[in-house]
Amino acid sequence: MSVHWAGRQDAWITSLANAIFSIALMSPEWAQAQAWPTRATTAIVPFAAGSASDVISRVVLDQVSKQIAKPIVSEDGPGAGGILGANMVAKAAPDGYTMLASGALATTHALYPKLPYDTLHAFVPVMPLGQQPLVLVAAPSKGFRTVNDLVAAAKARPGKLNFASAGVGSGSHLAAERLRISAQFEAQHIPFRGATEGVTEVLAGRVDFFFGPLAPVLALINEGKLVALAVSASTRSPALSQVPTITEAGLPDATYVYWAGLFLPAKTPRDIVVRIHRESIDAVQVSTVRDRLAAIGVEPMMMGLEQFDRYFRDDVETTVRLVKAANIIAQP
Numbered sequence: 001m002s003v004h005w006a007g008r009q010d011a012w013i014t015s016l017a018n019a020i021f022s023i024a025l026m027s028p029e030w031a032q033a034q035a036w037p038t039r040a041t042t043a044i045v046p047f048a049a050g051s052a053s054d055v056i057s058r059v060v061l062d063q064v065s066k067q068i069a070k071p072i073v074s075e076d077g078p079g080a081g082g083i084l085g086a087n088m089v090a091k092a093a094p095d096g097y098t099m100l101a102s103g104a105l106a107t108t109h110a111l112y113p114k115l116p117y118d119t120l121h122a123f124v125p126v127m128p129l130g131q132q133p134l135v136l137v138a139a140p141s142k143g144f145r146t147v148n149d150l151v152a153a154a155k156a157r158p159g160k161l162n163f164a165s166a167g168v169g170s171g172s173h174l175a176a177e178r179l180r181i182s183a184q185f186e187a188q189h190i191p192f193r194g195a196t197e198g199v200t201e202v203l204a205g206r207v208d209f210f211f212g213p214l215a216p217v218l219a220l221i222n223e224g225k226l227v228a229l230a231v232s233a234s235t236r237s238p239a240l241s242q243v244p245t246i247t248e249a250g251l252p253d254a255t256y257v258y259w260a261g262l263f264l265p266a267k268t269p270r271d272i273v274v275r276i277h278r279e280s281i282d283a284v285q286v287s288t289v290r291d292r293l294a295a296i297g298v299e300p301m302m303m304g305l306e307q308f309d310r311y312f313r314d315d316v317e318t319t320v321r322l323v324k325a326a327n328i329i330a331q332p
Contacts, residue, residue, distance in 0.1 A: 036096045036272050037070040043099045043262075046085025049076045052132055052171075052213060053260040057101030059292045060129045060262075063283035064276075074101070081169060081330070083108050083115060090117035094265040096272035101129065103260035106316040107169045110323040111330040123263040124273055125312045127280040128301035130293050131259040133233035134175045134211040135218075135240065137226040141205050147179075147230045147249040150209055154185035162188040164198035164210040168331050171258035172198060174319070175211035175232050177326040179246065182254035191331075202226065213258070214239060214297025232256045239297055259301060261312065277305055 043061055045054045058074050065072040077085035082104035092098035100123065109119040136147065144150045154161045163180075165173035168191050180187055190207060192198045199216050201207040203225060211232060218239060220226040228243045234255045236245055246254045262280060264273060283289055284300045293300065303311060322328075 036275060037068055039097065040071040040073055041097045041099060043072055043074045043101050044085045044089050045074055045076050045101045046079070046082035046104065047076065047102075051076075052258055053102050053104070055296060056130045056132070056260045056293070056298055057262070059289060059298075060280060060283050061101070063286055063289050064279045067279050067282060072099075081108055081111070081167075083112065086123075087116045089263065089265055090122040092265050094268040096264065096268055096276065098265065099126075099276075100263040101260060102263070103171075103258055104169075105263070106312070106319040107174070107323075109316050110320040111169050111328065119316065120313065122266050124266060124268055125308045126262040126264055126273060126277050126305070128259055128261045128303055128308055128311065129280070129284070130298040131233075131257040131301050132213055132296070132298045133231045133237055133257050134171060135214060135221070135231055135237075135243070136175075136179070136209060136211050136229040136246070137199075137202060137217050137221065138209045138229060139202055139205045140224065140227050142208060142227075144209070144227060144229060147183075147244075147246065147251065150229060151183045151185060154180075154183075154187055159186040159188065161185075161208040162190050164201050164207040165189060165191050166195045166198055167191050167193065169323075169328060171213075171256070172211045173328070174322060175254075175256040176209070177322060177328065178256050179211075179251065179254040181322075181325055182251045199226075211256075218297070237297060238294065259315075261308070273305065 043057060045057055047053050054076060061072045061074065077088060082102055086100055086102060086105060089098055089100035105119055108115065138144045138150065144153065163176045165176060167173065172195065173189065173191065195212055195216050198210045199212055202210045214237065217226055221228045228240055230246045230249050231237050231240060231243050232246050232255060234245055234247045236243065281302065284302065290300060
Protein backbone atom coordinates (compact mmCIF):
# COMPACT_ATOMS: atom_id res chain seq x y z
CA MET A 1 0.00 0.00 0.00
CA SER A 2 2.84 2.38 0.82
CA VAL A 3 4.43 1.66 -2.58
CA HIS A 4 1.11 2.37 -4.29
CA TRP A 5 0.75 5.66 -2.42
CA ALA A 6 4.34 6.65 -3.26
CA GLY A 7 3.60 6.13 -6.94
CA ARG A 8 0.47 8.28 -6.76
CA GLN A 9 2.41 10.93 -4.84
CA ASP A 10 5.15 11.01 -7.49
CA ALA A 11 2.56 11.39 -10.23
CA TRP A 12 0.84 14.21 -8.32
CA ILE A 13 4.12 16.06 -7.82
CA THR A 14 4.95 15.70 -11.53
CA SER A 15 1.51 17.04 -12.52
CA LEU A 16 1.87 19.96 -10.13
CA ALA A 17 5.32 20.82 -11.50
CA ASN A 18 3.99 20.72 -15.06
CA ALA A 19 1.11 22.98 -14.09
CA ILE A 20 3.43 25.52 -12.46
CA PHE A 21 5.70 25.47 -15.52
CA SER A 22 2.70 26.02 -17.80
CA ILE A 23 1.65 29.04 -15.74
CA ALA A 24 5.17 30.42 -15.97
CA LEU A 25 5.06 30.03 -19.74
CA MET A 26 1.93 32.18 -19.80
CA SER A 27 3.55 34.98 -17.77
CA PRO A 28 4.02 38.05 -20.00
CA GLU A 29 7.32 38.97 -18.36
CA TRP A 30 8.69 35.46 -18.72
CA ALA A 31 7.63 35.31 -22.36
CA GLN A 32 9.14 38.73 -23.10
CA ALA A 33 12.42 37.80 -21.48
CA GLN A 34 12.69 34.59 -23.49
CA ALA A 35 11.68 36.19 -26.79
CA TRP A 36 13.66 39.45 -26.77
CA PRO A 37 14.42 40.69 -29.32
CA THR A 38 11.74 39.89 -31.86
CA ARG A 39 11.67 43.36 -33.45
CA ALA A 40 13.55 46.63 -33.65
CA THR A 41 14.63 48.40 -30.45
CA THR A 42 14.68 52.18 -30.05
CA ALA A 43 17.54 53.93 -28.27
CA ILE A 44 16.55 57.45 -27.21
CA VAL A 45 19.47 59.90 -27.11
CA PRO A 46 18.12 63.02 -25.35
CA PHE A 47 20.48 65.40 -27.15
CA ALA A 48 21.14 66.68 -30.65
CA ALA A 49 22.84 64.55 -33.28
CA GLY A 50 26.61 64.67 -32.93
CA SER A 51 26.58 65.05 -29.16
CA ALA A 52 28.94 62.88 -27.11
CA SER A 53 26.06 60.64 -25.96
CA ASP A 54 24.88 60.28 -29.54
CA VAL A 55 28.27 59.38 -31.00
CA ILE A 56 29.31 57.00 -28.22
CA SER A 57 26.01 55.13 -28.13
CA ARG A 58 25.84 54.72 -31.91
CA VAL A 59 29.31 53.16 -32.03
CA VAL A 60 28.45 50.57 -29.37
CA LEU A 61 24.82 49.91 -30.28
CA ASP A 62 25.61 49.41 -33.97
CA GLN A 63 27.72 46.45 -32.90
CA VAL A 64 25.05 45.18 -30.49
CA SER A 65 22.55 45.31 -33.36
CA LYS A 66 24.81 43.06 -35.42
CA GLN A 67 25.15 40.60 -32.55
CA ILE A 68 21.42 40.24 -31.90
CA ALA A 69 20.53 40.35 -35.62
CA LYS A 70 17.83 42.95 -35.00
CA PRO A 71 18.01 46.71 -35.62
CA ILE A 72 18.59 49.22 -32.84
CA VAL A 73 17.34 52.59 -34.06
CA SER A 74 18.87 55.66 -32.41
CA GLU A 75 16.50 58.59 -32.08
CA ASP A 76 17.77 62.00 -31.02
CA GLY A 77 15.27 63.72 -28.73
CA PRO A 78 16.83 66.99 -27.59
CA GLY A 79 15.06 69.30 -25.20
CA ALA A 80 15.24 70.64 -21.64
CA GLY A 81 18.79 69.45 -21.06
CA GLY A 82 17.92 65.82 -21.75
CA ILE A 83 14.80 65.73 -19.57
CA LEU A 84 12.29 65.21 -22.40
CA GLY A 85 14.08 62.19 -23.83
CA ALA A 86 14.67 60.67 -20.40
CA ASN A 87 10.99 61.07 -19.55
CA MET A 88 10.03 59.23 -22.74
CA VAL A 89 12.05 56.23 -21.60
CA ALA A 90 10.88 56.45 -17.98
CA LYS A 91 7.27 56.23 -19.21
CA ALA A 92 7.90 53.56 -21.86
CA ALA A 93 6.79 49.94 -21.54
CA PRO A 94 9.43 47.95 -19.59
CA ASP A 95 9.90 45.37 -22.32
CA GLY A 96 13.46 46.06 -23.49
CA TYR A 97 12.43 47.79 -26.71
CA THR A 98 13.04 51.36 -25.49
CA MET A 99 16.45 52.34 -24.11
CA LEU A 100 18.02 55.57 -22.93
CA ALA A 101 21.58 56.45 -23.96
CA SER A 102 22.66 59.41 -21.87
CA GLY A 103 25.26 60.85 -19.56
CA ALA A 104 23.08 63.63 -18.17
CA LEU A 105 20.80 61.93 -15.63
CA ALA A 106 22.98 62.97 -12.69
CA THR A 107 23.20 66.57 -13.90
CA THR A 108 19.49 67.05 -14.50
CA HIS A 109 18.78 65.47 -11.12
CA ALA A 110 21.11 67.98 -9.46
CA LEU A 111 19.91 71.01 -11.41
CA TYR A 112 16.15 70.53 -11.48
CA PRO A 113 14.32 69.87 -8.19
CA LYS A 114 11.07 68.87 -9.89
CA LEU A 115 11.49 66.31 -12.64
CA PRO A 116 8.65 64.33 -14.28
CA TYR A 117 10.41 61.12 -13.18
CA ASP A 118 12.37 59.82 -10.19
CA THR A 119 15.98 59.62 -11.40
CA LEU A 120 17.08 56.93 -8.94
CA HIS A 121 14.03 54.71 -9.34
CA ALA A 122 12.66 55.24 -12.86
CA PHE A 123 15.58 53.56 -14.63
CA VAL A 124 17.68 50.41 -14.50
CA PRO A 125 21.39 51.17 -15.12
CA VAL A 126 22.53 48.61 -17.70
CA MET A 127 25.98 49.48 -18.98
CA PRO A 128 28.37 52.46 -19.10
CA LEU A 129 29.15 52.81 -22.80
CA GLY A 130 32.35 54.81 -22.36
CA GLN A 131 34.02 57.74 -20.68
CA GLN A 132 35.62 60.80 -22.24
CA PRO A 133 38.07 62.97 -20.32
CA LEU A 134 38.09 66.65 -21.17
CA VAL A 135 41.14 68.71 -22.08
CA LEU A 136 41.87 72.03 -20.40
CA VAL A 137 42.92 74.40 -23.21
CA ALA A 138 43.86 78.04 -23.65
CA ALA A 139 45.14 80.22 -26.47
CA PRO A 140 48.96 80.51 -26.69
CA SER A 141 48.61 84.28 -26.34
CA LYS A 142 47.41 83.86 -22.75
CA GLY A 143 50.88 82.71 -21.71
CA PHE A 144 49.68 79.68 -19.72
CA ARG A 145 51.88 76.61 -20.06
CA THR A 146 50.62 74.66 -17.03
CA VAL A 147 47.55 74.46 -14.86
CA ASN A 148 49.49 76.18 -12.11
CA ASP A 149 50.15 79.12 -14.45
CA LEU A 150 46.41 79.51 -14.98
CA VAL A 151 45.62 79.19 -11.27
CA ALA A 152 48.27 81.76 -10.36
CA ALA A 153 46.88 84.23 -12.90
CA ALA A 154 43.34 83.69 -11.62
CA LYS A 155 44.38 84.30 -8.02
CA ALA A 156 46.35 87.39 -8.98
CA ARG A 157 43.24 88.89 -10.57
CA PRO A 158 40.25 87.54 -8.60
CA GLY A 159 37.16 87.19 -10.74
CA LYS A 160 38.80 88.66 -13.86
CA LEU A 161 39.48 85.45 -15.77
CA ASN A 162 36.63 83.77 -17.60
CA PHE A 163 35.91 80.30 -18.92
CA ALA A 164 33.65 78.93 -21.62
CA SER A 165 31.27 76.00 -21.42
CA ALA A 166 28.95 74.15 -23.76
CA GLY A 167 26.06 75.30 -21.57
CA VAL A 168 25.00 75.48 -17.94
CA GLY A 169 25.44 72.06 -16.34
CA SER A 170 27.38 70.64 -19.29
CA GLY A 171 30.48 68.54 -18.76
CA SER A 172 32.72 71.46 -19.69
CA HIS A 173 30.96 73.61 -17.08
CA LEU A 174 31.19 71.03 -14.29
CA ALA A 175 34.85 70.30 -15.03
CA ALA A 176 35.73 73.98 -14.81
CA GLU A 177 33.81 74.40 -11.56
CA ARG A 178 35.63 71.44 -10.04
CA LEU A 179 38.94 73.03 -10.97
CA ARG A 180 37.88 76.43 -9.65
CA ILE A 181 36.65 75.06 -6.32
CA SER A 182 39.59 72.69 -5.89
CA ALA A 183 42.18 75.40 -6.63
CA GLN A 184 40.16 78.03 -4.77
CA PHE A 185 39.93 80.85 -7.28
CA GLU A 186 37.13 82.93 -8.80
CA ALA A 187 36.36 83.16 -12.53
CA GLN A 188 33.44 84.20 -14.69
CA HIS A 189 31.42 81.51 -16.45
CA ILE A 190 30.38 82.20 -20.06
CA PRO A 191 28.00 79.52 -21.36
CA PHE A 192 27.63 78.88 -25.07
CA ARG A 193 25.34 76.64 -27.11
CA GLY A 194 27.93 73.96 -27.69
CA ALA A 195 31.59 73.03 -27.59
CA THR A 196 32.27 74.45 -31.06
CA GLU A 197 31.37 77.97 -29.97
CA GLY A 198 33.48 77.63 -26.84
CA VAL A 199 36.52 76.55 -28.85
CA THR A 200 36.03 79.46 -31.26
CA GLU A 201 36.01 81.99 -28.42
CA VAL A 202 39.14 80.51 -26.84
CA LEU A 203 40.95 80.62 -30.18
CA ALA A 204 40.01 84.29 -30.55
CA GLY A 205 41.37 85.02 -27.08
CA ARG A 206 38.06 86.35 -25.81
CA VAL A 207 37.82 83.48 -23.32
CA ASP A 208 40.69 82.51 -21.04
CA PHE A 209 40.20 78.75 -20.73
CA PHE A 210 37.89 75.90 -21.64
CA PHE A 211 37.52 72.20 -20.82
CA GLY A 212 36.82 70.74 -24.24
CA PRO A 213 36.10 67.22 -25.50
CA LEU A 214 39.03 65.69 -27.32
CA ALA A 215 37.52 65.52 -30.82
CA PRO A 216 37.15 69.28 -31.54
CA VAL A 217 40.44 70.34 -29.91
CA LEU A 218 42.96 67.60 -30.77
CA ALA A 219 43.91 68.93 -34.21
CA LEU A 220 44.13 72.48 -32.87
CA ILE A 221 46.47 71.31 -30.10
CA ASN A 222 48.68 69.44 -32.57
CA GLU A 223 48.81 72.51 -34.81
CA GLY A 224 49.86 74.72 -31.90
CA LYS A 225 46.70 76.86 -32.08
CA LEU A 226 45.67 75.76 -28.58
CA VAL A 227 47.78 74.88 -25.55
CA ALA A 228 46.72 71.74 -23.66
CA LEU A 229 47.30 72.38 -19.97
CA ALA A 230 45.89 69.16 -18.53
CA VAL A 231 43.54 66.25 -19.05
CA SER A 232 40.65 66.17 -16.58
CA ALA A 233 40.95 62.45 -15.79
CA SER A 234 43.24 60.77 -13.27
CA THR A 235 45.12 58.92 -16.03
CA ARG A 236 46.67 60.31 -19.18
CA SER A 237 44.85 60.09 -22.50
CA PRO A 238 46.57 57.87 -25.10
CA ALA A 239 45.83 60.55 -27.69
CA LEU A 240 47.64 63.19 -25.60
CA SER A 241 50.20 61.13 -23.74
CA GLN A 242 52.48 64.15 -23.32
CA VAL A 243 49.80 66.17 -21.51
CA PRO A 244 49.70 65.74 -17.70
CA THR A 245 46.51 64.96 -15.82
CA ILE A 246 44.83 67.35 -13.45
CA THR A 247 45.88 64.97 -10.67
CA GLU A 248 49.53 65.25 -11.68
CA ALA A 249 49.11 69.02 -11.44
CA GLY A 250 48.38 68.54 -7.73
CA LEU A 251 44.60 68.90 -7.94
CA PRO A 252 43.11 65.40 -7.52
CA ASP A 253 39.75 66.81 -6.41
CA ALA A 254 39.41 68.50 -9.81
CA THR A 255 39.23 65.26 -11.81
CA TYR A 256 36.22 64.92 -14.07
CA VAL A 257 35.20 62.59 -16.90
CA TYR A 258 32.11 62.68 -19.04
CA TRP A 259 30.49 59.27 -19.36
CA ALA A 260 27.48 57.98 -21.25
CA GLY A 261 25.48 54.97 -20.17
CA LEU A 262 22.65 52.74 -21.25
CA PHE A 263 19.45 52.62 -19.17
CA LEU A 264 16.13 50.76 -19.34
CA PRO A 265 12.79 51.60 -17.76
CA ALA A 266 12.29 50.34 -14.22
CA LYS A 267 10.57 46.95 -13.95
CA THR A 268 12.18 45.66 -17.15
CA PRO A 269 12.48 41.87 -16.68
CA ARG A 270 15.83 40.92 -15.21
CA ASP A 271 16.54 38.44 -18.00
CA ILE A 272 16.29 41.22 -20.58
CA VAL A 273 18.49 43.55 -18.51
CA VAL A 274 21.14 40.83 -18.21
CA ARG A 275 20.93 40.01 -21.93
CA ILE A 276 21.41 43.64 -23.03
CA HIS A 277 24.22 44.11 -20.53
CA ARG A 278 26.00 40.99 -21.80
CA GLU A 279 25.61 42.05 -25.44
CA SER A 280 26.96 45.53 -24.63
CA ILE A 281 29.96 44.05 -22.83
CA ASP A 282 30.69 41.86 -25.84
CA ALA A 283 30.29 44.81 -28.22
CA VAL A 284 32.74 47.04 -26.36
CA GLN A 285 35.39 44.32 -26.57
CA VAL A 286 35.28 44.19 -30.38
CA SER A 287 38.49 45.70 -31.75
CA THR A 288 36.79 47.86 -34.38
CA VAL A 289 34.49 49.32 -31.71
CA ARG A 290 37.43 50.12 -29.45
CA ASP A 291 39.26 51.74 -32.36
CA ARG A 292 36.27 53.92 -33.23
CA LEU A 293 35.87 54.97 -29.60
CA ALA A 294 39.58 55.70 -29.23
CA ALA A 295 39.43 57.94 -32.31
CA ILE A 296 37.10 60.29 -30.42
CA GLY A 297 38.97 60.01 -27.13
CA VAL A 298 36.53 57.61 -25.48
CA GLU A 299 37.68 54.84 -23.18
CA PRO A 300 35.50 51.74 -22.49
CA MET A 301 34.14 51.23 -18.97
CA MET A 302 33.84 47.55 -18.15
CA MET A 303 31.43 47.17 -15.23
CA GLY A 304 29.01 44.57 -13.95
CA LEU A 305 25.37 45.47 -13.36
CA GLU A 306 25.71 45.99 -9.62
CA GLN A 307 28.98 47.89 -10.02
CA PHE A 308 27.43 50.27 -12.56
CA ASP A 309 24.39 50.78 -10.35
CA ARG A 310 26.67 51.90 -7.49
CA TYR A 311 28.75 54.05 -9.83
CA PHE A 312 25.63 55.79 -11.14
CA ARG A 313 24.22 56.50 -7.69
CA ASP A 314 27.58 57.77 -6.45
CA ASP A 315 27.84 60.06 -9.47
CA VAL A 316 24.38 61.49 -8.75
CA GLU A 317 25.40 62.30 -5.18
CA THR A 318 28.73 63.81 -6.26
CA THR A 319 27.05 65.98 -8.88
CA VAL A 320 24.46 67.23 -6.40
CA ARG A 321 27.26 68.31 -4.04
CA LEU A 322 29.15 70.06 -6.85
CA VAL A 323 26.10 71.95 -8.11
CA LYS A 324 25.40 73.19 -4.57
CA ALA A 325 29.02 74.13 -3.89
CA ALA A 326 29.32 76.05 -7.17
CA ASN A 327 25.84 77.54 -6.80
CA ILE A 328 24.93 76.49 -10.34
CA ILE A 329 21.46 77.68 -11.31
CA ALA A 330 19.67 76.01 -14.19
CA GLN A 331 18.60 78.28 -17.00
CA PRO A 332 14.82 78.42 -17.50
